[in-house]
Amino acid sequence: MPKLAKTILYVLLVTGAAVFSFPFLWMAATSVKVDRELQTKGFQLLPITPTPRARSPYVDDQHYRDLDGPHQERLLPRLEAIVAATGFRFPPHVNAVHAREQVARGLYVRLRSRLPARLWAGRHEDGEPIGDEKAVVEALAAAAAETVTKDMVAETFANVYRRLGMGPIRLRTYDRKEVELGAGSDANVPFRRRLENLSPDVLAVEDAPEKSDPLALLRYDFTKGDRFTLTQTFDVPAEIDLERLHRVFVEIRPDDTWHELWLTMEKLGVRYRSRRRWPVANVKVTTASWQELGPDDESTKIKTWTVLDEVARGAGVLDEPHKIKLTFEFRRASAAKAWWNKLALNYNRVLDHIPFWRYLRVSLFLVIANIVLTVLASSLVAYAFARLNWPGRDFCFLLMLATMMIPHQVIMIPQFLIWKNLGAYNTLTPLWLGPAFGNAFFIFLLRQFLRGVPRDLEDAAHLDGCGFLRTYWHLMLPLIKPSLAAIAIFTFLGTWNNFMGPLIYIADQRLYPLAFGLYAFAVQVGNNPALTMAGSLLMTVPVIVIFFFAQKYFIQGVTLTGIKG
Numbered sequence: 001m002p003k004l005a006k007t008i009l010y011v012l013l014v015t016g017a018a019v020f021s022f023p024f025l026w027m028a029a030t031s032v033k034v035d036r037e038l039q040t041k042g043f044q045l046l047p048i049t050p051t052p053r054a055r056s057p058y059v060d061d062q063h064y065r066d067l068d069g070p071h072q073e074r075l076l077p078r079l080e081a082i083v084a085a086t087g088f089r090f091p092p093h094v095n096a097v098h099a100r101e102q103v104a105r106g107l108y109v110r111l112r113s114r115l116p117a118r119l120w121a122g123r124h125e126d127g128e129p130i131g132d133e134k135a136v137v138e139a140l141a142a143a144a145a146e147t148v149t150k151d152m153v154a155e156t157f158a159n160v161y162r163r164l165g166m167g168p169i170r171l172r173t174y175d176r177k178e179v180e181l182g183a184g185s186d187a188n189v190p191f192r193r194r195l196e197n198l199s200p201d202v203l204a205v206e207d208a209p210e211k212s213d214p215l216a217l218l219r220y221d222f223t224k225g226d227r228f229t230l231t232q233t234f235d236v237p238a239e240i241d242l243e244r245l246h247r248v249f250v251e252i253r254p255d256d257t258w259h260e261l262w263l264t265m266e267k268l269g270v271r272y273r274s275r276r277r278w279p280v281a282n283v284k285v286t287t288a289s290w291q292e293l294g295p296d297d298e299s300t301k302i303k304t305w306t307v308l309d310e311v312a313r314g315a316g317v318l319d320e321p322h323k324i325k326l327t328f329e330f331r332r333a334s335a336a337k338a339w340w341n342k343l344a345l346n347y348n349r350v351l352d353h354i355p356f357w358r359y360l361r362v363s364l365f366l367v368i369a370n371i372v373l374t375v376l377a378s379s380l381v382a383y384a385f386a387r388l389n390w391p392g393r394d395f396c397f398l399l400m401l402a403t404m405m406i407p408h409q410v411i412m413i414p415q416f417l418i419w420k421n422l423g424a425y426n427t428l429t430p431l432w433l434g435p436a437f438g439n440a441f442f443i444f445l446l447r448q449f450l451r452g453v454p455r456d457l458e459d460a461a462h463l464d465g466c467g468f469l470r471t472y473w474h475l476m477l478p479l480i481k482p483s484l485a486a487i488a489i490f491t492f493l494g495t496w497n498n499f500m501g502p503l504i505y506i507a508d509q510r511l512y513p514l515a516f517g518l519y520a521f522a523v524q525v526g527n528n529p530a531l532t533m534a535g536s537l538l539m540t541v542p543v544i545v546i547f548f549f550a551q552k553y554f555i556q557g558v559t560l561t562g563i564k565g
Contacts, residue, residue, distance in 0.1 A: 031534035050258040050338040054222045057163035064105035078141040079104035088153040106156035165215030167251030173244045181234040203228040222332040231327040247291040254280045258338035264327040269319035272308035279341040300509045303352035346534040359517040369432035370495040377438040382446035430505045449480045
């Protein structure tokens with residue numbers, strides 16, 4: 001029976017740990033999901049595995065991977081035949097059979113909401129059963145043939161057709177002048193004619209087959225090489241001052257392969273290279289931008305650009321006053337590298353949206369100042385209450401305990417007016433100087449510890465010539481380390497998660513601590529779950545690490561074990 005009880009206890013502990021760790025796992029998994037993963041139906045804990053394709057364009061077989069509905073096995077072949085009957089022509093560089101299969105699955109999803117529910121349930125309009133499954137499939141196929149059009153097939157194919165596209169390159173100066181490179185007087189020159197292809201075995205650059213598509217189509221095959229480059233030296237109009245170049249823009253349609261794009265720029269005798277990769281992720285057309293390291297990178301602006309670092313000067317570097325050389329290098333990503341790119345994507349976006357390291361420095365300063373002042377002030381006052389005899393001691397102690405009964409909401413406005421009149425509004429002073437006056441609860445906690453210290457130890461210290469302060473510092477503090485550690489942990493948690501204090505006293509974004517900075521970030525990104533969870537995880541990890549290493553002192557302090565004789 002004891003063995004059975006122990007087994008049940010361990011099962012309950014493991015179950016409880018799994019239940020309580022589930023929110024953290026959900027937060028960690030959500031933090032690495034891309035936007036389209038958040039829009040799927042049903043609950044899916046784990047993110048989708050990134051697939052670095054060797055060839056592009058390609059047909060994505062993951063988009064309609066999981067179908068929900070009846071008669072799939074019989075109906076999907078009929079839908080493939082319907083797709084072929086519409087006369088829609090797939091691009092010559094994709095497998096038409098595979099494309100029809102994926103389009104049929106997409107049409108199945110769309111028809112689930114378009115065809116009457118009675119048909120899927122196998123009933124006529126009058127409610128009578130249609131017949132066996134074969135008859136139901138025939139009725140569904142007939143209805144699908146009347147519903148599916150060539151345009152519907154084209155729209156569905158667009159959902160699974162992945163291709164890499166690049167648009168014209170634009171330069172912008174600090175005085176807001178902007179130019180499109182290579183366009184000259186003829187803005188209709190195809191983008192592909194403005195580039196020199198340096199990787200002909202891996203890459204083919206051509207105009208997009210759709211006239212409405214302004215991006216050039218990049219067809220590549222990484223089985224023939226692990227990278228390809230696009231490079232060109234452009235003439236820059238005289239009114240564009242390259243010394244005041246602010247940013248380089250290019251429109252890119254990713255093909256969701258999680259490969260990497262790196263930019264190298266040469267101008268005025270200096271070569272620059274992008275500080276980090278630009279992952280070829282997602283499928284929507286987006287604007288990629290790069291700029292040199294400058295004041296913007298030290299500001300609180302949302303960083304929508306990738307930094308260009310200087311890597312070389314002098315010989316071999318383009319040094320003409322009105323020319324610029326750009327090299328776009330696409331590198332193949334392995335499965336592990338693709339996973340790393342996906343794991344880092346949202347965290348890089350968080351670090352770009354907010355001055356995370358500035359917020360972290362503010363939080364660390366507040367944490368250290370609050371812990372040091374709280375521990376010193378509270379322990380010193382507690383020592384006076386516990387070990388010293390002075391007139392009015394008990395009355396002052398009761399008065400201090402009475403302050404614990406006053407709700408914090410009652411004193412918020414008076415405290416704010418005091419700090420404001422002292423000139424401390426919009427400074428960090430109210431967030432760290434208050435603990436210098438002690439904390440009523442911590443003083444009470446430490447007083448109980450100190451009352452348990454044998455009087456003989458204190459008398460021995462006095463006989464050795466120690467005064468009150470030396471006795472406090474060399475004798476009392478070492479004996480109450482567990483309680484001091486517990487107080488330090490409570491103070492750390494309270495300061496690290498403090499939201500109301502910065503909300504009341506801080507208006508300057510440069511002074512935001514992490515808790516308040518992440519709130520402002522959540523508002524900026526429209527409460528995007530993935531980005532919000534990534535930011536929250538960055539803030540939560542230090543708390544978990546601190547508790548992991550300090551849990552022994554935390555438990556000792558909370559249990560108030562006192563001293564063993």
